Amino acid sequence: MKVAWAGSRHAVEVADRMACLVASDPVFRKDTRTMLSRKELFKDTLKKAAHAWKRTVELHLTEEEANLLRLYIDQPGYVDLHWVMFVPAIKGQGTEEQQKKWLTMAYKFQIIGTYAQTELGHGSNVQGLETTATFDPSTDEFIMHSPTLTSSKWWPGGLGKTSTHAVVYARLITEGKDYGIHGFIMQLRSLDDHSPLPGITIGDIGGKFGSGAYNSMDNGVMRLDHVRIPRDQMLMRLAQVTREGKYVHSDVPKQLLYGTMVYVRQTIVADASRALSRAVCIAVRYGAIRKQFGSKAGGPETQVLNYKTQQSRLFPFLASAYAFRFVGQWLKWLYTDVTQKLESKDFSTLPEAHACTAGLKSVTTSATADAIEECQKLCGGHGYLNSSGLPELFAVNLPACTYEGDNVVLLLQVARFLMKTVSQVASGKQPVGTTAYMGNIQHLMQCKSVVNTVEDWLNPAAIKEVFEARALRMAVNCAQNISKAPSQEEGFSELSPDLVEAAVAHVQLIIVTKFIEKLQEDILGHGVKEQLQKLCGIYALHLIHNERLGKLYAQVRPNAVALVDAFDYTDHYLGSALGRYDGDVYSALYKEAWKDPLNETVVPDGYQEHLRPLLKQQLKLSRL
Ligand SMILES: CCCCCCCCCC/C=C\CCCCC/C=C/C(=O)SCCNC(=O)CCNC(=O)[C@H](O)C(C)(C)COP(=O)(O)OP(=O)(O)OC[C@H]1O[C@@H](n2cnc3c(N)ncnc32)[C@H](O)[C@@H]1OP(=O)(O)O
Numbered sequence: 001m002k003v004a005w006a007g008s009r010h011a012v013e014v015a016d017r018m019a020c021l022v023a024s025d026p027v028f029r030k031d032t033r034t035m036l037s038r039k040e041l042f043k044d045t046l047k048k049a050a051h052a053w054k055r056t057v058e059l060h061l062t063e064e065e066a067n068l069l070r071l072y073i074d075q076p077g078y079v080d081l082h083w084v085m086f087v088p089a090i091k092g093q094g095t096e097e098q099q100k101k102w103l104t105m106a107y108k109f110q111i112i113g114t115y116a117q118t119e120l121g122h123g124s125n126v127q128g129l130e131t132t133a134t135f136d137p138s139t140d141e142f143i144m145h146s147p148t149l150t151s152s153k154w155w156p157g158g159l160g161k162t163s164t165h166a167v168v169y170a171r172l173i174t175e176g177k178d179y180g181i182h183g184f185i186m187q188l189r190s191l192d193d194h195s196p197l198p199g200i201t202i203g204d205i206g207g208k209f210g211s212g213a214y215n216s217m218d219n220g221v222m223r224l225d226h227v228r229i230p231r232d233q234m235l236m237r238l239a240q241v242t243r244e245g246k247y248v249h250s251d252v253p254k255q256l257l258y259g260t261m262v263y264v265r266q267t268i269v270a271d272a273s274r275a276l277s278r279a280v281c282i283a284v285r286y287g288a289i290r291k292q293f294g295s296k297a298g299g300p301e302t303q304v305l306n307y308k309t310q311q312s313r314l315f316p317f318l319a320s321a322y323a324f325r326f327v328g329q330w331l332k333w334l335y336t337d338v339t340q341k342l343e344s345k346d347f348s349t350l351p352e353a354h355a356c357t358a359g360l361k362s363v364t365t366s367a368t369a370d371a372i373e374e375c376q377k378l379c380g381g382h383g384y385l386n387s388s389g390l391p392e393l394f395a396v397n398l399p400a401c402t403y404e405g406d407n408v409v410l411l412l413q414v415a416r417f418l419m420k421t422v423s424q425v426a427s428g429k430q431p432v433g434t435t436a437y438m439g440n441i442q443h444l445m446q447c448k449s450v451v452n453t454v455e456d457w458l459n460p461a462a463i464k465e466v467f468e469a470r471a472l473r474m475a476v477n478c479a480q481n482i483s484k485a486p487s488q489e490e491g492f493s494e495l496s497p498d499l500v501e502a503a504v505a506h507v508q509l510i511i512v513t514k515f516i517e518k519l520q521e522d523i524l525g526h527g528v529k530e531q532l533q534k535l536c537g538i539y540a541l542h543l544i545h546n547e548r549l550g551k552l553y554a555q556v557r558p559n560a561v562a563l564v565d566a567f568d569y570t571d572h573y574l575g576s577a578l579g580r581y582d583g584d585v586y587s588a589l590y591k592e593a594w595k596d597p598l599n600e601t602v603v604p605d606g607y608q609e610h611l612r613p614l615l616k617q618q619l620k621l622s623r624l
């Protein structure tokens with residue numbers, strides 16, 4: 001199962017090696033992270049990032065190994081933005097010459113970059129950004145400026161205190177005309193003493209949800225006061241400004257400006273499955289250790305994992321973790337395929353890649369955030385302690401519902417794509433890829449499910465047809481209702497809640513389909529495929545009805561712990577007293593409690609100042 005989860009034997013081996021490297025290095029300790037002040041936590045992040053880079057160079061780690069090392073360090077920081085957004089933005093939007101110049105420095109960490117798109121006043125509406133980049137032909141420079149308070153850049157990770165450079169998104173103005181949003185490379189801080197360059201006001205935007213968690217990241221604010229940069233720092237693969245100030249389009253679609261977001265959304269699906277699997281691992285392992293109530297006859301207490309209510313709340317998350325993992329692996333393939341096509345100037349699959357990455361990012365991150373919260377409840381009171389690892393896991397993953405595109409905004413993009421496809425089907429065009437099922441409209445609009453028994457529900461063809469019919473009928477229903485509205489725009493707006501539901505149904509169909517396709521592959525290991533079939537059934541069925549699932553849960557229960565062990569997480573990475581591999585939960589909880597700074601003294605700070613006078617005064621009063 002470890003191989004099925006990781007994708008290959010090689011993937012298991014390299015992940016194991018990197019996880020152990022991190023777990024055995026004292027610099028990467030994280031057990032007291034939630035007890036650090038913001039300043040201490042930030043400094044700890046700087047230290048870990050520098051040490052990780054040192055180890056990467058010393059050990060000549062490959063890109064795959066270095067990425068895993070960063071993943072297992074498990075502390076959000078400026079390096080995430082540098083590798084996941086700054087470098088890909090230059091790769092996707094820079095010319096060959098620009099890539100050579102900037103990536104050479106970025107790959108060696110001679111510069112640290114971030115992705116500065118969002119502003120105080122606009123995040124979702126990228127076209128509404130206000131920062132300006134005005135071309136000055138007299139000096140061959142762009143003047144980068146924040147004209148209003150709301151145009152201040154706001155949120156970019158690493159911007160606050162660390163980044164030396166950024167890809168800044170701004171409205172390009174030349175020859176008096178506004179050509180909309182484009183990307184520019186800007187140096188922000190001196191490479192000698194790290195002070196902000198003239199005209200740049202920059203800082204951190206303040207503490208965020210939860211202790212530890214995303215507070216290790218210095219999300220930043222930046223205002224630009226007529227800062228000049230050379231013309232060749234506009235990223236010029238999509239469009240160019242000539243020496244004379246002429247604006248020239250390339251022959252690539254302008255949507256490629258959003259390419260970095262497509263790339264990151266794809267990686268976020270993999271993050272979501274990992275985060276969900278960590279929460280499930282903690283809740284399942286703890287559920288096997290925790291006992292409450294005995295039989296009436298005075299027998300031993302029951303493992304809470306044996307309660308049917310616990311199983312019906314938890315096992316759909318276990319199944320979802322596997323489902324998201326497999327669809328994430330497929331999405332990575334889709335992204336690579338689209339990228340190769342783009343290189344040969346085939347842009348035909350770009351809309352589908354956008355819809356798939358946007359939709360899957362939305363559905364998997366929302367489900368993951370909800371599931372982590374529920375896993376806290378599934379662990380009872382102890383789940384609420386920082387030492388369970390769950391509060392921090394929740395706080396770190398919750399913003400994934402917002403960053404890289406608010407989930408509802410992205411689902412509306414999927415809905416827009418679906419409405420276009422329905423109208424193409426109506427005009428006789430055969431849809432392809434993940435919307436190919438829409439071509440089977442005659443059948444799917446009127447077919448009736450032949451499912452009667454639990455066993456019927458495990459038939460992949462029956463499951464798939466149910467999901468296809470559901471998704472298609474919801475999409476067609478929306479399209480019909482939109483067509484009755486005074487205008488397409490009004491109809492879309494009025495029906496947006498239904499459109500979001502239709503988009504979710506379509507995305508869930510993709511997830512179910514990719515799980516079924518995974519089961520058609522050669523899967524090694526005795527009983528592995530059988531377990532995955534049950535999980536696939538649980539994933540699909542819990543989305544459409546909750547009856548008849550009890551039998552499947554009972555079949556999964558004997559292997560539940562093994563199914564989470566297959567995630568192959570070290571105790572260091574899991575970071576949970578409740579989810580420990582050895583099950584020694586109570587001594588771990590007890591030990592963790594004594595690490596809290598409040599327990600450094602027996603009598604707390606503040607006793608002399610506030611407690612003692614109060615107690616003495618009350619004592620005096622009672623004696624009067
Ligand atoms: C316990 C400790 C654990 C620690 C673990 C660490 C875990 C973390 C691991 C780290 C991993 C990752 C790190 C991630 C860090 C994240 C940092 C966050 C960064 C950001 O958030 S960057 C900012 C992101 N911003 C957004 O996403 C904005 C969202 N808005 C948009 O994308 C757009 O504005 C829009 C799509 C909503 C609307 O676009 P717009 O042009 O205005 O209008 P439309 O008319 O709708 O679109 C026009 C056409 O373009 C098509 N389109 C839109 N987007 C795309 C796209 N991306 N690709 C291709 N095509 C696109 C659209 O379909 C329209 O086409 P049509 O005209 O219909 O044919």
Ligand SMILES: Cc1cc2nc3c(=O)[nH]c(=O)nc-3n(C[C@H](O)[C@H](O)[C@H](O)COP(=O)(O)OP(=O)(O)OC[C@H]3O[C@@H](n4cnc5c(N)ncnc54)[C@H](O)[C@@H]3O)c2cc1C
Nearest residue numbers: 115116117118122123124155156157399402403404405408
């Ligand atoms: C932890 C974190 C890290 C981030 N890192 C970065 C970074 O590195 N670089 C960067 O540039 N940005 C970053 N961001 C910003 C992020 O990309 C934006 O917050 C995100 O795109 C959402 O935009 P917004 O905040 O403007 O939300 P808003 O658009 O203001 O959303 C508010 C509400 O309005 C709703 N809404 C908005 N538009 C519509 C619509 N058309 N129809 C229906 N409902 C709508 C949303 O669903 C939401 O409920 C980060 C954000 C966070 C939280």
